[in-house]
Amino acid sequence: MGDLADSIITELRQKFDRHPVWVWYDAQEKYKGVLDEVEAALDNVTLARYDGSYFELKRRLYEEDPNYEKNWLFYIPESRNEAEWFRDIHALGRQYRVGQDIDDTPVTQFLVEHDEEIPDAYEDWGQNREVQRLAFFCVLFDTAGPETDEWVRAYLSNPEEYRETIEDNAMADAWDAQLREEYGVTAGLDPKELRLSFSSARWPAEHRRPGTTNSRRTIPAQLRRSVTSGSSTPLPSSGATPNESRKTTTLRRPSWNRNAPTGTLLRSKVSTWASSGS
Incomplete structure (x- = not known):
């Protein structure tokens, strides 16, 4: 296993200690090559890969885990802006960013901690200083x-x-x-x-x-x-x-309680998925 895969696996284990659903956007597919290693190492996490249909990802989540009792990592080889049809699921989870893509500075750590509050226009703040400032x-x-x-x-x-x-x-x-x-x-x-x-x-x-x-x-x-x-x-x-x-302020995540029947929140949406496209 390579150093990059090891680093990502360590980061993700820490993430899943805090939250059960993470969305990983990789528009340039920089990390596609380590997915198999990540999936093999995280045996308590379901890695769901986007293959052209957001509807299929949503249906898989609903059918396999209607009450959100498992850990899920959604890998999306597109930017967050392009993943319009996945916003309802993203709103229930959190965005994973590979640590090496983020400068270790106070402002970047602030933005990581407040990721869900960042307006959509500045979600790809990465290492762009101007976008970081505005975000x-x-x-x-x-x-x-x-x-x-x-x-x-x-x-x-x-x-x-x-x-x-x-x-x-x-x-x-x-x-x-x-x-x-x-x-x-x-x-x-x-x-x-x-x-x-x-x-x-x-x-x-x-x-x-x-x-x-x-x-x-x-x-x-x-x-x-x-x-x-x-x-x-x-x-x-x-x-x-x-x-x-601001879109991001209207997408509030539920408080995650694994003992609560949270699946009803997703079930209320599923009737609209079939007509909403991919």
């Missing part, structure tokens, strides 16, 4: 995308708590970069300096004048007023709130 702040401030206005307002509503989390995960420079790129503000994590930077007296005229060709976005008047006044009144929205619009 981290989306999770931290509970938004569906890079809504920097909401991030600033949330941060100033509780700067001590947010500052600690940002610094603990070595993301202070990333926060500063986000503010600088979005508004031209260089206040960092200092709430007093941040409020002053957002005041009209400190804001450069070119950022306030409509139609400016400057790449930085004009700061919304209501955001400037609420930030400088310390108000936490939500910004008006023309559509759904961040929590309503």
